[in-house]
Amino acid sequence: MRLPDLPQGPPRVTLLAGALVFDPETGDTERADVRLDGARIAEVGPGLDGDGRVDCSGGLLLPGLIDCHVHVAFPRHEPLPRSARILEAVPVLHGLLARGITTVRDAWGADAGVKHALREGWIDGPDLLVSLRQLSPTGGLGDSWDPPAGTVDHYGDPSLPDPLFDGPDAARAAVRRMVRAGADWIKVGASGALRAMREGTDVRPTDDELAALVDEARRAGRDVLAHAHTAAAVVSAARAGARSIEHGTFLDDDAVTALANAWYVPTLSPISDSEFAETHRRSVRLAAEAGVPIAAGSDLAPRPHVDLTTELRLLAAVLGDAAALKAATSEAARLLRLEHDRGRLAAGLRADVVLLDGTDLDVTDLPGRIRAVWHDGKRVGAG
Known part of the structure; x- marks a missing residue:
């Protein structure tokens, strides 16, 4: 893009x-x-x-550093006016640029209006690519349904369309909704969150749904980034043609083989202190040893925010300093199809x-x- x-x-x-x-x-x-x-x-x-x-x-x-997985306008689970989400992004973007992060890909939360504000100079920050929402089947990563309350959409914003689909045709329609609203990339939840796995509630798209989603994205000139923690989800998303696999906490040999034609964006930061931290680092080592291209992404979502400078420190502990910097510059530019412009x-x-x-x-x-x-x-x- x-x-x-x-x-x-x-x-x-x-x-x-x-x-x-x-x-x-x-x-x-x-x-x-x-x-x-x-x-x-x-x-x-x-x-x-x-x-x-x-x-x-x-x-x-x-x-200039490139962060391939940020959330500059992540929702707060508290009763605030809708404008608070966007206004919070203003100092976040300013801070990223001041720390040398000059290009970011938002992995859901920011809408096309944030890009417009940056382009017009109303606010300052990195160049921004947006995916709007994370698509998923009912009950999957993008479904904000809550057992006590039912459907809870923390956005309620027409600039961030409905991300849910069930069946290949509905997956195509979801992609079209995102493209219509200005998405540069299409984000899909190929697995649920770690919490869903612990609770046994992980709902994944079918291979047919993933294939339709990726095909529709390609027809619209877009690439797909896939949230995938488990090896099975990584295999499904990579085989469907997702350009990048995000997180990949539990890679195995089959997952690494499937990643031969995709980029791996590990996002070590969010779970660097969790019970899965060493497993995640092992996955990064396994991918690196197999020659999988690795691009850097911080998953700038939890508060207080971490950013790419934290992620680089964690990547360097596994890959070395030079490889970590490559992941945030030339390799990140290749993933984003910007290698002829930056990196x-x-x-x-x-x-x-x-x-x-x-x-x-x-x-x-x-x-x-x-x-x-x-x-x-x-x-x-x-x-």
């Missing part, structure tokens, strides 16, 4: 000089300058000249850049190391 170009304005020429530049494809760093011209990188190399010089000595330049520091790509203090790749405390962020060639926070 190609994100729209920014409106054209006066050119901004900035020379980032004297730093090491990280190449996520190789994991290497080398000394080079980066010249930004407007919203694009004009040149990368040693000894460049240019106006607007910024001294980056003693620092490390990274591509690396190279001429012609989007001028999304993060400057860190120090030249090592240690991601233990990225927020504490951030010296500056450029988004579309404009320094974040600069007047």
